[in-house]
Amino acid sequence: MSVPVPMRDVAGEAPGYPTSVELRAEVERLLRTRGVTLEAIADVVCAVQAPYFPDLTPAECLLSVGTVLDKREVQHAVLTGVALDTLAERGLLDEPLLSIVRSDDSLYGLDEVLALAVTNIYGSIGLTNFGYLDKEKVGIIGRLNRSKGGQVHTFLDDLVAAVAAAAAARIAHQRRP
Amino acid sequence: MSVPVPMRDVAGEAPGYPTSVELRAEVERLLRTRGVTLEAIADVVCAVQAPYFPDLTPAECLLSVGTVLDKREVQHAVLTGVALDTLAERGLLDEPLLSIVRSDDSLYGLDEVLALAVTNIYGSIGLTNFGYLDKEKVGIIGRLNRSKGGQVHTFLDDLVAAVAAAAAARIAHQRRP
Amino acid sequence: MSVPVPMRDVAGEAPGYPTSVELRAEVERLLRTRGVTLEAIADVVCAVQAPYFPDLTPAECLLSVGTVLDKREVQHAVLTGVALDTLAERGLLDEPLLSIVRSDDSLYGLDEVLALAVTNIYGSIGLTNFGYLDKEKVGIIGRLNRSKGGQVHTFLDDLVAAVAAAAAARIAHQRRP
Amino acid sequence: MSVPVPMRDVAGEAPGYPTSVELRAEVERLLRTRGVTLEAIADVVCAVQAPYFPDLTPAECLLSVGTVLDKREVQHAVLTGVALDTLAERGLLDEPLLSIVRSDDSLYGLDEVLALAVTNIYGSIGLTNFGYLDKEKVGIIGRLNRSKGGQVHTFLDDLVAAVAAAAAARIAHQRRP
Numbered sequence: 178m179s180v181p182v183p184m185r186d187v188a189g190e191a192p193g194y195p196t197s198v199e200l201r202a203e204v205e206r207l208l209r210t211r212g213v214t215l216e217a218i219a220d221v222v223c224a225v226q227a228p229y230f231p232d233l234t235p236a237e238c239l240l241s242v243g244t245v246l247d248k249r250e251v252q253h254a255v256l257t258g259v260a261l262d263t264l265a266e267r268g269l270l271d272e273p274l275l276s277i278v279r280s281d282d283s284l285y286g287l288d289e290v291l292a293l294a295v296t297n298i299y300g301s302i303g304l305t306n307f308g309y310l311d312k313e314k315v316g317i318i319g320r321l322n323r324s325k326g327g328q329v330h331t332f333l334d335d336l337v338a339a340v341a342a343a344a345a346a347r348i349a350h351q352r353r354p
Numbered sequence: 355m356s357v358p359v360p361m362r363d364v365a366g367e368a369p370g371y372p373t374s375v376e377l378r379a380e381v382e383r384l385l386r387t388r389g390v391t392l393e394a395i396a397d398v399v400c401a402v403q404a405p406y407f408p409d410l411t412p413a414e415c416l417l418s419v420g421t422v423l424d425k426r427e428v429q430h431a432v433l434t435g436v437a438l439d440t441l442a443e444r445g446l447l448d449e450p451l452l453s454i455v456r457s458d459d460s461l462y463g464l465d466e467v468l469a470l471a472v473t474n475i476y477g478s479i480g481l482t483n484f485g486y487l488d489k490e491k492v493g494i495i496g497r498l499n500r501s502k503g504g505q506v507h508t509f510l511d512d513l514v515a516a517v518a519a520a521a522a523a524r525i526a527h528q529r530r531p
Numbered sequence: 532m533s534v535p536v537p538m539r540d541v542a543g544e545a546p547g548y549p550t551s552v553e554l555r556a557e558v559e560r561l562l563r564t565r566g567v568t569l570e571a572i573a574d575v576v577c578a579v580q581a582p583y584f585p586d587l588t589p590a591e592c593l594l595s596v597g598t599v600l601d602k603r604e605v606q607h608a609v610l611t612g613v614a615l616d617t618l619a620e621r622g623l624l625d626e627p628l629l630s631i632v633r634s635d636d637s638l639y640g641l642d643e644v645l646a647l648a649v650t651n652i653y654g655s656i657g658l659t660n661f662g663y664l665d666k667e668k669v670g671i672i673g674r675l676n677r678s679k680g681g682q683v684h685t686f687l688d689d690l691v692a693a694v695a696a697a698a699a700a701r702i703a704h705q706r707r708p
Numbered sequence: 709m710s711v712p713v714p715m716r717d718v719a720g721e722a723p724g725y726p727t728s729v730e731l732r733a734e735v736e737r738l739l740r741t742r743g744v745t746l747e748a749i750a751d752v753v754c755a756v757q758a759p760y761f762p763d764l765t766p767a768e769c770l771l772s773v774g775t776v777l778d779k780r781e782v783q784h785a786v787l788t789g790v791a792l793d794t795l796a797e798r799g800l801l802d803e804p805l806l807s808i809v810r811s812d813d814s815l816y817g818l819d820e821v822l823a824l825a826v827t828n829i830y831g832s833i834g835l836t837n838f839g840y841l842d843k844e845k846v847g848i849i850g851r852l853n854r855s856k857g858g859q860v861h862t863f864l865d866d867l868v869a870a871v872a873a874a875a876a877a878r879i880a881h882q883r884r885p
Contacts, residue, residue: 197530199627253641284881291641294477308839430816450734479640483666602831
C-alpha cells in the first residue's frame with residue numbers, strides 16, 4: 178500500500194468507498210454464490226469448540242462467525258481469495274499462475290497466507306484449529322475440497338477454515354472474563 | 355499450547371486465571387516501571403497519524419492505545435517480552451541467550467516476532483508503521499533505545515512500536531464508517 | 532490448499548508443473564514488463580545495508596536479490612500480486628474489489644499480507660526494513676508509487692519493498708559466520 | 709531490535725557472538741536435556757509425509773530436521789521458548805506470567821507465535837501440518853504434552869511441532885525440481 182492518504186473529509190465520509198456494513202453484505206452474498214452459508218461455517222465452529230464448552234449453542238457459533246466477517250481485513254481476504262478462484266475458473270489468469278491455482282498446487286502457499294491474515298484477527302490461538310480444520314476437512318471444508326466440474330476452491334476452503342478458526346478463537350476469548 | 359482445556363465451569367469463572375482487566379492493570383504498571391507511560395505511546399500514535407487526520411486529538415490517541423492494551427494477546431506479548439528483558443538484566447538467562455538478548459543482537463528477530471503478534475491484532479496495515487517507527491525510533495522508542503547503564507530494552511522498544519502501530523491502524527479503521 | 536497430494540512419480544518429475552528455474556525466469560520477465568529490474572531492487576538493498584557493511588558491492592546486492600527470487604514462495608507471491616494489479620488495470624475484477632485495488636485503499640492490507648510472506652523467508656529481521664522502505668519509498672518503490680496514467684501498482688510496490696528487505700536480511704545473515 | 713549495527717569487522721569475525729554452527733550444537737544439546745532427540749522429530753516428519761512420498765526414508769527426514777535447525781531464526785526461537793519453559797519450572801518468572809506459562813493457558817498464544825516464526829522459514833505451506841500436529845499430538849509431541857511432575861513444556865511441544873512441519877515443508881519443496 179501507499180502510506181495512508183487523507184481520502185475523506187474530517188466528518189468521516191468516504192465517497193466511493195464501501196462501508197464495512199456494505200462489504201459484509203457483499204461478502205455474505207459472494208460466499209453463498211460459492212456454496213458457503215454462514216450456518217455451514219458455524220457448524221464447523223461448533224464441532225471444534227463443543228468439547229470444551231458443553232453449553233455452546235449454534236446461535237452463539239453463528240454470532241461469532243458473523244462478528245469475524247464484520248472485520249474489514251477478513252472481508253478483504255475473502256473478496257480477494259474468491260476473486261482469484263473465480264478468475265481461475267474462467268481462465269482469466271495468465272500462465273503459469275492459472276495452472277497453479279486451478280490445480281490447487283500443494284506448494285502454492287498463498288491460500289494459507291490469506292488464511293493466516295484472517296486467523297490472526299483473534300490472535301495466534303486460532304492457528305492450531307486452522308491447521309487441524311484444513312487437514313481434516315471438517316464439514317463444509319471437505320465438501321468444497323471434493324467439489325468437481327471445473328470449480329476452483331483453492332482459496333475458499335482455506336478461507337472458510339480460517340474464518341471458522343477465528344470464530345472459535347473469539348469464543349474462547351469471550352468465555353474468559 | 356495444548357488443545358484448549360475446559361478449565362472453568364460453565365458460568366465462566368476461571369479461578370486462578372487473571373481477568374483481562376486485571377492483566378491490563380498489570381501491563382500498565384509493568385510498562386511504567388520500565389519507563390513507558392501510555393501517554394508517551396499515544397504521542398507516537400499522534401505523530402504518525404496527524405498528517406492523515408488533522409483533527410486527531412491526544413485523547414483519541416490515548417484511548418486507542420488503551421483499547422490495544424485491553425487485548426489479551428497484546429497483554430501476553432508485553433508480559434513475556436518485558437520478562438525476557440528483565441531476566442537478561444538480572445543475568446537469569448543462560449548463555450548464549452543471555453548475551454544475545456543483552457546486546458540486542460541484530461539477527462535475533464524474536465523481538466520482531468512478538469511485535470508482529472501485537473500489530474496483527476488490527477490487521478496487516480500496521481506493518482508499515484511498525485517498521486517505520488522501529489527504524490526511525492520516534493519519541494519514547496528512541497529514548498528506550500538510547501538508555502544505558504545495564505538496562506535491557508531489546509523487546510520493549512519493539513513492543514512499544516508495535517502497540518503504537520496497532521493503535522494507529524485502529525484509528526484508521528475507526529475513521530472509516 | 533488441500534493436503535499435499537502425490538502429484539508426481541518417485542523420480543521427481545512433475546509434468547505440467549513449472550520448475551523453480553522456469554518460474555524464476557517468468558518472474559523476472561513479469562517484473563521487467565511492470566518497470567522493475569533486478570538492478571533497481573538491488574540499488575534499494577545497497578542503500579539500506581551500506582551503512583552497516585561499508586564493503587558491500589552492487590554485485591553482492593544483486594546476487595542476494597536473485598537468491599530471494601529463486602524461492603518458490605516469493606515467486607508465487609510476485610505472480611499473484613502482479614496478476615491482481617494487472618487485472619485491476621484491465622477492469623477484470625468485480626466491484627467492490629476493483630475500486631479497492633485500483634485506488635490502493637489504505638485499509639486494504641492484502642498487499643502487506645503478501646509482502647510479509649516474502650519477507651518471512653529470511654526471518655523476521657526483515658520486517659523493520661520492509662516497513663521503512665514501504666513508508667519512505669526509497670528508489671524504485673517511490674517511482675512505482677508515483678506512476679500514473681491508469682497503472683496499478685498496489686501490490687507491486689509492497690512486493691518490491693519486501694524482496695529488497697528479504698535480500699537485505701539475507702546479507703545480514705550471510706555476513707555472520 | 710535496533711537497526712542492525714556494524715558489530716564486526718569487514719572480514720566477518722564477530723567476537724563474542726556464537727556462530728550458527730555453535731548455536732546448532734547448543735540447540736541440539738538443549739533439546740536432548742528436555743527429552744527431545746532429532747530422531748524423534750524426524751519420526752514425526754516421516755509420519756506426516758510418508759503418504760505423499762512412499763520412498764521417503766528416515767535418513768531423509770532426519771537430514772531435513774537438521775537443516776531446519778541450522779537456521780538461526782529457528783535456533784533463536786528454540787533457545788527462547790525452552791528458556792521460558794525452564795524459568796517457569798524454576799519459578800523464576802513473575803506472576804501472572806508464571807501461572808500462565810506453567811498451566812499452558814489455552815489463551816496464551818505466544819507459544820504459537822514462536823512456532824509460526826519457525827514454520828515460516830520454509831514458507832506458509834507448513835502451517836497446515838503445524839496445526840494438525842499440534843492438535844493430534846503425534847509421537848514425541850504427545851509425550852511432551854503428557855509429561856508430568858512439574859515439567860513445563862508449554863513452548864517446547866509447539867516448537868517441536870513447528871520444526872517437524874518446517875522439515876516436512878522443506879521435503880515437499882525439495883522433491884519438486
